[in-house]
């Protein structure tokens with residue numbers, strides 16, 4: 001009996017300990033003690049034409065992020081001009097706008113801990129030649145002008161870009177059945 005009690009107590013301590021708190025606490029709450037950062041990710045026209053949308057989504061889901069908004073659109077030039085306003089004096093700007101207008105893009109908002117920083121690491125270096133294998137650009141692109149994917153480069157930039165590409169009612173909050181709590185330490 002005492003032994004049984006000790007075993008139950010040990011199991012309880014294990015499950016309630018810092019590493020496994022998620023197993024007992026916040027079941028299906030959908031809540032998180034961490035501020036949930038959001039970022040804009042867009043599969044560019046070359047990525048859509050090459051059927052890479054599913055691969056991109058899979059990588060972000062597997063990493064532990066949550067999709068809270070997604071749409072496919074032919075990006076209007078007004079959005080592209082605002083999106084790339086800091087690059088408007090660059091020599092490649094006209095070609096960039098033409099490339100981004102050459103077909104539909106799939107714009108997404110992903111949510112999660114440090115998602116801005118981590119998603120930049122996941123997409124890789126702007127110049128595909130420098131992008132490390134294992135990154136999206138490093139695995140699927142060979143040239144800077146056809147680099148498959150966009151991701152916001154700062155938290156402030158992400159907020160600006162999300163507001164540019166999405167109406168607030170196009171972004172959903174959904175409970176994720178505790179998945180988040182199994183991706184982050186308690």
Ligand code: UDP
Nearest residue numbers: 092096125126144145146147149150151153
């Ligand atoms: N770009 C280009 N030539 C360059 C630099 C950038 O065609 O020499 C394009 C490329 O598609 C890149 C986008 O412009 O993704 C935006 O450039 P930025 O420096 O913001 O890179 P990113 O944030 O996309 O990595």
Ligand code: MG
Nearest residue numbers: 150151152153
């Ligand atoms: Mg950028």
